[in-house]
Amino acid sequence: MNNLTHFSHPYIANSEKDIEEMLAELGIKSIDELYSDIPEDIRFKGKLSLPHFESEFEVKKHVEELLNKNKSTRDYRSFLGGGVLDIYIPAAQDELLRRSEFYTAYTPYQPETSQGTLHTLFEYQSMICEILAMDTANCSMYDWASSLGEAALMTARITKKRNKFLYTAATAPNREAVLKNYTAGVKLELVKIPFDPKTGKMDTKKAIELMDENTAGIYFENPNYFGVIESDIEEVIKAAKEKGIVVVAGVDTSSLALIEAPGNYGVDIAIGDAQPIGAGPLNFGGPLAGVFAMKFDKKWTRQMPGRLVGITLTPEKGKWAFTNTLQTREQHIKRHRATSNICSNEALSAMSTAFHLALLGPEGYKENAESMYYNAHYLKDELEKAGFNTVYNSEFFNTFLLELKVPADQKDKFTKFMLDKKIYAGIPISTEDNKFYNYLITTSYLLKKKDLDDYIAALKEWRNA
Amino acid sequence: MYKQARFEEPLIFELGKKGRRAHLPPKTDVPPREITIPKNMRRKEPPELPEMHEGEVFRHYLRLSQMNYSVDTGIYPLGSCTMKYNPKINEALARNEKMMYLHPYQPEETIQGILEILYKLQKYLSEMAALPYGTIQPAAGAQGEYVGLNLIRAYHHDHGDFDRTEIITPDSSHGTNPASSVMNGFSVLEIKSNSDGQVDLEALKAAVSEKTAGFMITNPNTLGIFESQITEIAKIIHDAGGLLYYDGANFNAIAGKIRPGEMGFDVLHFNLHKSFSTPHGGGGPGAAAELCSERLAPYLPVPVVEYDEDKGRYYLNYDLPKSIGKVHGYYGNVAVALRAYAYICSLGPEGLLHTSEQAVLNANYIMRKLEKIDGLVLKYNRELPRKHECVLDATPLKHDIGVGAMDIAKMLISRGVHAPTVLFPLIVHEALMVEPTENENKESLDNYAKIITEEIEKAKKDPNYAFNAPYNTSIGRVDDAWATRNLILSWKMIKQLKTENKWPPEWPEEEH
Numbered sequence: 001m002n003n004l005t006h007f008s009h010p011y012i013a014n015s016e017k018d019i020e021e022m023l024a025e026l027g028i029k030s031i032d033e034l035y036s037d038i039p040e041d042i043r044f045k046g047k048l049s050l051p052h053f054e055s056e057f058e059v060k061k062h063v064e065e066l067l068n069k070n071k072s073t074r075d076y077r078s079f080l081g082g083g084v085l086d087i088y089i090p091a092a093q094d095e096l097l098r099r100s101e102f103y104t105a106y107t108p109y110q111p112e113t114s115q116g117t118l119h120t121l122f123e124y125q126s127m128i129c130e131i132l133a134m135d136t137a138n139c140s141m142y143d144w145a146s147s148l149g150e151a152a153l154m155t156a157r158i159t160k161k162r163n164k165f166l167y168t169a170a171t172a173p174n175r176e177a178v179l180k181n182y183t184a185g186v187k188l189e190l191v192k193i194p195f196d197p198k199t200g201k202m203d204t205k206k207a208i209e210l211m212d213e214n215t216a217g218i219y220f221e222n223p224n225y226f227g228v229i230e231s232d233i234e235e236v237i238k239a240a241k242e243k244g245i246v247v248v249a250g251v252d253t254s255s256l257a258l259i260e261a262p263g264n265y266g267v268d269i270a271i272g273d274a275q276p277i278g279a280g281p282l283n284f285g286g287p288l289a290g291v292f293a294m295k296f297d298k299k300w301t302r303q304m305p306g307r308l309v310g311i312t313l314t315p316e317k318g319k320w321a322f323t324n325t326l327q328t329r330e331q332h333i334k335r336h337r338a339t340s341n342i343c344s345n346e347a348l349s350a351m352s353t354a355f356h357l358a359l360l361g362p363e364g365y366k367e368n369a370e371s372m373y374y375n376a377h378y379l380k381d382e383l384e385k386a387g388f389n390t391v392y393n394s395e396f397f398n399t400f401l402l403e404l405k406v407p408a409d410q411k412d413k414f415t416k417f418m419l420d421k422k423i424y425a426g427i428p429i430s431t432e433d434n435k436f437y438n439y440l441i442t443t444s445y446l447l448k449k450k451d452l453d454d455y456i457a458a459l460k461e462w463r464n465a
Numbered sequence: 466m467y468k469q470a471r472f473e474e475p476l477i478f479e480l481g482k483k484g485r486r487a488h489l490p491p492k493t494d495v496p497p498r499e500i501t502i503p504k505n506m507r508r509k510e511p512p513e514l515p516e517m518h519e520g521e522v523f524r525h526y527l528r529l530s531q532m533n534y535s536v537d538t539g540i541y542p543l544g545s546c547t548m549k550y551n552p553k554i555n556e557a558l559a560r561n562e563k564m565m566y567l568h569p570y571q572p573e574e575t576i577q578g579i580l581e582i583l584y585k586l587q588k589y590l591s592e593m594a595a596l597p598y599g600t601i602q603p604a605a606g607a608q609g610e611y612v613g614l615n616l617i618r619a620y621h622h623d624h625g626d627f628d629r630t631e632i633i634t635p636d637s638s639h640g641t642n643p644a645s646s647v648m649n650g651f652s653v654l655e656i657k658s659n660s661d662g663q664v665d666l667e668a669l670k671a672a673v674s675e676k677t678a679g680f681m682i683t684n685p686n687t688l689g690i691f692e693s694q695i696t697e698i699a700k701i702i703h704d705a706g707g708l709l710y711y712d713g714a715n716f717n718a719i720a721g722k723i724r725p726g727e728m729g730f731d732v733l734h735f736n737l738h739k740s741f742s743t744p745h746g747g748g749g750p751g752a753a754a755e756l757c758s759e760r761l762a763p764y765l766p767v768p769v770v771e772y773d774e775d776k777g778r779y780y781l782n783y784d785l786p787k788s789i790g791k792v793h794g795y796y797g798n799v800a801v802a803l804r805a806y807a808y809i810c811s812l813g814p815e816g817l818l819h820t821s822e823q824a825v826l827n828a829n830y831i832m833r834k835l836e837k838i839d840g841l842v843l844k845y846n847r848e849l850p851r852k853h854e855c856v857l858d859a860t861p862l863k864h865d866i867g868v869g870a871m872d873i874a875k876m877l878i879s880r881g882v883h884a885p886t887v888l889f890p891l892i893v894h895e896a897l898m899v900e901p902t903e904n905e906n907k908e909s910l911d912n913y914a915k916i917i918t919e920e921i922e923k924a925k926k927d928p929n930y931a932f933n934a935p936y937n938t939s940i941g942r943v944d945d946a947w948a949t950r951n952l953i954l955s956w957k958m959i960k961q962l963k964t965e966n967k968w969p970p971e972w973p974e975e976e977h
Contacts, residue, residue: 052813
């Protein structure tokens, strides 16, 4: 076993003298004796091959050197979306995130000494409910994709013996992949609803045809993955309700100042990601914060995954407070009968969302949505004037699919061409025959007219080359 | 005397006034235009959000932060949670613009730095695990377990073995273990621990069969006891055709001392927010790394980060035909992984070894003090040294004066220290699960033991003192049953109660 002489390190509390005293009190000669129960043959006797930097300065320098090999969305103009959004984090928000009373705490298992976390999470749940027009929201899932997986499982729990889940083909492929994974073990059958190739909207007739007495839930995204607003779904929702099918919608949380809230058009469970409304910056796709909200129903609430903060009473008359509630659904108590295995969630990202929305207020929230809407529509109009087409001719918010038809063998060249213009061109989407790529374009509120004009000019140059 | 801050802070919705603003977002200079969203999909009622000025928002949340206990406030020895210090350099690095503002779908040539970090982090963790392949896609420990079980299922199915439907786990295991198994469609066989607090080999032999898909265990286990028969356990499981899953929640005890792959494990997860110092964030985000042997590698979630030597470039490899697919929308909690990377760089191999040794020394040191307290006992073989945590049982105290583990927890938080994990593991009835971590020094441990001793003495003089605790915290003891009965979960529900004249809530008559 290793016998190291002591070294002092900023992350280790005891000094050599402390250690001597503690060993003496335990009546042992070395720390090794505390490992004496470990069989000799499984002890690791080598030295781990790991880097070590002598000082904080050198660690910083090393990591910064690596990060400097990246180009960020502050270096280049980004037209990338697909579920996450390039946002601005106000200085006040970041300052609150640095409060280590928040970020170095854990799940508030002792509510009396954790009111800060609980109160803030209750406000997060409340703001999510306001935005989605729902009654209850949990205090976060990992991301939109896992919210979808958990929502599908929940529809099966609510509807008992039903084992089929419908979802539209215009679901983001990364979320679809997670949905498939989450439903594979429990044998929930997934059935895809096609979309209209002209409008990009759900094929509502087909959706209704696919509903039967075995269908637990139906899922669609609004706007869908291609940016199209699903505005013809009244009949689908009506049919689902008649058949006792749970309606689940995935929404862009940053769009709901302009687009109707899911709670106002019959959706039972609304999911999405809180990243676009302040859970955090892009962070290369994580951490994010999965939104999970629904209409209030006592029985359904007991089937929800994740943690819930609720109001409670204290011994002091008139002083109500906050606590984690319905913990008996959770894994640490219910074990194999829990509604989900989730333990750690994305609490700080949820709190971050509350800070962000409190700073934005209703005006800021709306202005951001309008900026994105104006940017995307200006871009689309100008591109059409320049002779480019969109794939689907439907109403949209901040995202549309541009019919660029970049030949598959030219894709890398196109990427490079656009990078030379300091542009991330969008998400390439392969055509059905795999011969061409179209581009899914999203405009954040950080883009200005010049960025859009540069984008159009670059595409023209590409086309003419 | 300790006194936690208490502000009479209203809900943010009750603050502010129409027309106040706390932030001016960047507006586009593209001219406004008519919004042509179809009428049925146009929002009619705007959402109710607070209208305040910046200073008010800040003051509200700053006050809330002061009503919160944290690792940076004081000792936080939650067993199984490894509440170690979160180094500030890691926070600073995570705020680098070339970390924060990277879109997950940027072209590969613009993300070489972050891919290199992810690639190397996985290699370093592989080195500690002695399991060569992996991913950091799972967003938390429970999702790590879920992925590991996914891999086990995929492996059996790929080998035509569709009848392996059972996961075996000891009754001391984390609640996530059985819950993750069920989410994967497995049934769970829980086996009893023996008098040493370890897996009962005879019970294990009786439990394995041609249905055994795998076995999940943490080692050291949740009692802080090292499962010294792990090699025999591995043999029993492997002989039965099952695979071994290592729940890495307790890895802080053994980093650099023992490598799970060399104990016979096929797959594991590490909690980066436990063993590798990333913040717990009031409940998350955490992150997990999944590491596995060669035979499970083909099933890993996509994409995996790889290095192309010919091109000298890191890339995301989606070409794993047998992959289980995805469990996260993108690549996991990357900004958390960056912090863990910096932590490993800061400590190096020797520092990590010291970290484990100090965590273990601290746990044993405090255990020997706590077991002397009249009313607490150390269940299971008290001769055995514990590893990074220890579990005391307050059943004697409960039996004598009715004061249990939860009451002790409430007395402790009255004194400005955090409580241990209580009432877990379930096999110790009045469990106090103490994990000090290497972040506490001798004085801090002495003080913690002294506080527990004093508080239990007070309880013995007057049990009501314990039942009415906590004192000096922002609020007194909450009524969990009321919260469950009434389920008030949002401002929207409060508004509804107001219209029914049911808010604020009425206090029940004294019921004694």
